[in-house]
Amino acid sequence: MKKVRGIAGIGFLLAVFGSFALMAFLLLALAMFGKNNLDDTSTTPTGDATTPCGQGVETIHPQDFKMLPTDDSGKSVTKGKLGSEKHLDNVTPTHYCGKDSGDCGAIEHTGFASTHTTDQERWYFNAEWGGWLADGQILDTRKGASLARRLVRHAKVIVVNPKNNKALIASVEEYGPARWVSERDGIWYGAPPEVRNFLATGDAYTGNPDDGKGEVQVSFVPEEYQETAKLGPCTADQGIGGSMRSIEK
């Protein structure tokens, strides 16, 4: 009788451990198959929306070269409308495509002539960066322009929608939009669907450059935080006022 009880006890224990092992195996398998880099359907932003954006600056160039786009009077454009850009196609290691991506088939831009990570591709930003093309068509050869071109590649910028205070940190991966778009619609910047969806900026292509629709405020993440700042959403509570005040000095 004791022997039968012993065998039953061992059997019970084995069944319990077996169940745990099976559950652990199932959870592991789920975690492995659920993490598909090629088609990330997650809607949760990669950045931490509770992290303060910090205070932005107008330039990260050591000679104070204007790196943000400049208007006809030569003043940096820190506030402008945000236009639509498509996905980048020169990606390493994967192409990001989530529920916040819109039409992922519309991949047509190469961005700067260098590769970019999946995060840089998802949270990217473009403008007519200073030091690139004077008048949008000629290479800028002035002193400091070459350094500005080097510094702006993959540089991080703080982008804030002043209407709802939503903010994020994006990576500079491309040059554009064309100057005629700025003149027609007041659109100085561009970003892919992920950025525009999060900021909820709305349609900026109104044909009116002065209506402020889809307007964002832009500044650079200071040089000392360029390496460590995470791409994606952040809280503008400390960033928006501080960053813009420092720019207006």
Add this chain to the structure above:
Amino acid sequence: MKKRYLILIIIFSFILLIGVGAYLNYVTEKNRKDKLTRQSKLFVNKWATFKDGASAEYLEKIRPYVSDDIYNDHKDSAVEIREAREKGGKTIESVFIYKTDPVIKKEDKTYKVTIDGERSYVGFRRFDQKIFITWTTNDKKSYTITELYTEDK
């Protein structure tokens, strides 16, 4: 007496040696400056006067003169210029007209050349431009442009 002559001969020879050395140095330096001045003009003729500043031919023409950093910067920028054209930009021809001969100065191990001229982006805009070129060497035989920028007025 002989000893006195000997001392005078030694002093004279020493002075002669220094003089010849200085002269040779002057000649070498002058030749080097002349050569780099000619090279600067040849370079500017290719760099600032072009039909298409984003073409492969243009990049190949400037390549022998410039450092890898400067070449790669131009190569990457050419991609952006071509992309800007796809978005409605034009191919703009550039002409540089010399106003003065290049001025060359030695600074440490480098030679700095300044050229005054007029830059014309045909049918677009025209302005006075000063070109600054820095030539650097590792072996005192071949020189490469390691710094290149303009001052536009």
